[in-house]
Amino acid sequence: MRLRTATAVLVLSGLLATLPALAAEKLKGSVPLKDLQTTGMKDKSHKHQAYDLFFETQGKSYTCRTDSNKSVNATDFVVGTTLRYEIDGDKASLWSPQNKKVDCRIVRVEALSNPM
Numbered sequence: 001m002r003l004r005t006a007t008a009v010l011v012l013s014g015l016l017a018t019l020p021a022l023a024a025e026k027l028k029g030s031v032p033l034k035d036l037q038t039t040g041m042k043d044k045s046h047k048h049q050a051y052d053l054f055f056e057t058q059g060k061s062y063t064c065r066t067d068s069n070k071s072v073n074a075t076d077f078v079v080g081t082t083l084r085y086e087i088d089g090d091k092a093s094l095w096s097p098q099n100k101k102v103d104c105r106i107v108r109v110e111a112l113s114n115p116m
Contacts, residue, residue, distance in 0.1 A: 027087040031057045033079050040068055053077065053094060053104060055085065056112060063108035064092045076100040 035054040042049055046068035053064045066072050076096045077083070084095040090106045 027058065028085065029057060030082050030084050031055045033077060033081055033083050034061075036074060036077050036079055038074075039065060042068070048072065049074075051077075052107070053102075055083065055094075057085065059112050061108075061110040061112055062087070062092070062106055064094065064104035065107045066102055066104045070103075072102050073100070077102065 033053060033055055035052075037052050037054075038049055039052045040046060040050045048068055048071045050068040051066045051072055051074060053066070055062055055064070076098060077094070077100075078096075081097050083097075086093045087106065091103070092106055093101060093103050095101050
Protein backbone atom coordinates (compact mmCIF):
# COMPACT_ATOMS: atom_id res chain seq x y z
CA MET A 1 0.00 0.00 0.00
CA ARG A 2 2.81 2.39 0.88
CA LEU A 3 4.49 1.69 -2.45
CA ARG A 4 1.32 2.62 -4.37
CA THR A 5 0.93 5.84 -2.39
CA ALA A 6 4.58 6.79 -2.90
CA THR A 7 4.32 6.05 -6.63
CA ALA A 8 1.14 8.11 -6.94
CA VAL A 9 2.75 11.04 -5.12
CA LEU A 10 5.81 10.88 -7.40
CA VAL A 11 3.68 10.75 -10.55
CA LEU A 12 1.53 13.68 -9.42
CA SER A 13 4.52 15.79 -8.44
CA GLY A 14 6.12 15.07 -11.82
CA LEU A 15 2.98 16.16 -13.62
CA LEU A 16 2.70 19.34 -11.57
CA ALA A 17 6.34 20.19 -12.27
CA THR A 18 5.80 19.98 -16.05
CA LEU A 19 2.53 21.94 -15.99
CA PRO A 20 4.13 25.43 -16.28
CA ALA A 21 6.10 24.35 -19.35
CA LEU A 22 2.93 23.05 -20.99
CA ALA A 23 1.09 26.30 -20.31
CA ALA A 24 3.79 28.49 -21.90
CA GLU A 25 2.43 30.84 -24.55
CA LYS A 26 3.46 30.59 -28.17
CA LEU A 27 5.10 33.65 -29.64
CA LYS A 28 3.13 34.95 -32.63
CA GLY A 29 3.44 37.94 -34.89
CA SER A 30 4.73 39.38 -38.15
CA VAL A 31 8.31 40.22 -38.96
CA PRO A 32 10.45 40.95 -42.04
CA LEU A 33 12.66 38.08 -43.24
CA LYS A 34 16.27 39.22 -42.75
CA ASP A 35 18.01 36.49 -44.78
CA LEU A 36 17.61 33.01 -46.26
CA GLN A 37 20.63 30.76 -46.88
CA THR A 38 21.18 27.16 -47.91
CA THR A 39 22.67 24.81 -45.36
CA GLY A 40 24.07 21.31 -45.72
CA MET A 41 24.06 19.27 -48.91
CA LYS A 42 21.61 16.92 -50.55
CA ASP A 43 22.58 13.24 -50.48
CA LYS A 44 20.92 9.84 -50.12
CA SER A 45 19.82 10.49 -46.54
CA HIS A 46 18.94 14.18 -47.12
CA LYS A 47 16.60 14.29 -50.09
CA HIS A 48 15.96 18.05 -50.17
CA GLN A 49 17.99 21.20 -49.68
CA ALA A 50 17.71 22.61 -46.14
CA TYR A 51 17.56 26.37 -45.53
CA ASP A 52 18.30 28.72 -42.65
CA LEU A 53 15.82 31.56 -42.25
CA PHE A 54 16.87 34.60 -40.21
CA PHE A 55 14.49 37.02 -38.48
CA GLU A 56 14.38 39.32 -35.46
CA THR A 57 11.53 39.75 -33.01
CA GLN A 58 10.96 40.72 -29.38
CA GLY A 59 14.58 41.72 -28.82
CA LYS A 60 16.07 38.49 -30.18
CA SER A 61 17.56 37.33 -33.46
CA TYR A 62 16.43 33.84 -34.54
CA THR A 63 17.94 31.31 -36.95
CA CYS A 64 15.43 28.69 -38.01
CA ARG A 65 16.49 25.60 -40.04
CA THR A 66 14.13 23.68 -42.33
CA ASP A 67 14.00 19.88 -42.45
CA SER A 68 16.15 18.31 -45.20
CA ASN A 69 13.53 15.58 -45.64
CA LYS A 70 10.84 18.08 -46.69
CA SER A 71 10.74 20.18 -49.83
CA VAL A 72 10.86 23.99 -49.53
CA ASN A 73 10.49 26.39 -52.44
CA ALA A 74 13.00 29.12 -51.58
CA THR A 75 11.34 31.59 -53.96
CA ASP A 76 8.25 31.59 -51.70
CA PHE A 77 10.31 33.29 -48.97
CA VAL A 78 11.68 36.56 -50.35
CA VAL A 79 14.17 38.43 -48.16
CA GLY A 80 12.65 41.69 -46.94
CA THR A 81 9.01 40.58 -47.14
CA THR A 82 6.90 40.31 -44.00
CA LEU A 83 6.33 36.81 -42.65
CA ARG A 84 3.88 35.63 -40.05
CA TYR A 85 5.53 33.45 -37.42
CA GLU A 86 4.63 31.19 -34.54
CA ILE A 87 7.35 30.00 -32.16
CA ASP A 88 6.72 27.17 -29.71
CA GLY A 89 9.87 26.27 -27.78
CA ASP A 90 12.49 25.24 -30.35
CA LYS A 91 9.98 24.77 -33.18
CA ALA A 92 8.64 27.46 -35.46
CA SER A 93 6.19 27.85 -38.33
CA LEU A 94 6.60 30.65 -40.86
CA TRP A 95 4.07 31.82 -43.47
CA SER A 96 4.97 33.84 -46.56
CA PRO A 97 2.77 36.70 -47.85
CA GLN A 98 1.27 34.14 -50.28
CA ASN A 99 0.37 31.97 -47.24
CA LYS A 100 3.00 29.30 -48.00
CA LYS A 101 3.98 27.57 -44.76
CA VAL A 102 7.33 26.16 -43.69
CA ASP A 103 8.07 24.39 -40.42
CA CYS A 104 11.55 24.73 -39.00
CA ARG A 105 13.61 24.23 -35.85
CA ILE A 106 15.18 27.13 -33.97
CA VAL A 107 18.94 26.43 -34.02
CA ARG A 108 20.21 29.79 -32.70
CA VAL A 109 18.82 32.63 -30.61
CA GLU A 110 20.82 35.79 -30.00
CA ALA A 111 19.88 38.67 -27.73
CA LEU A 112 19.92 41.96 -29.61
CA SER A 113 22.02 44.58 -27.89
CA ASN A 114 20.83 48.17 -27.59
CA PRO A 115 23.10 50.63 -29.40
CA MET A 116 24.42 53.41 -27.15
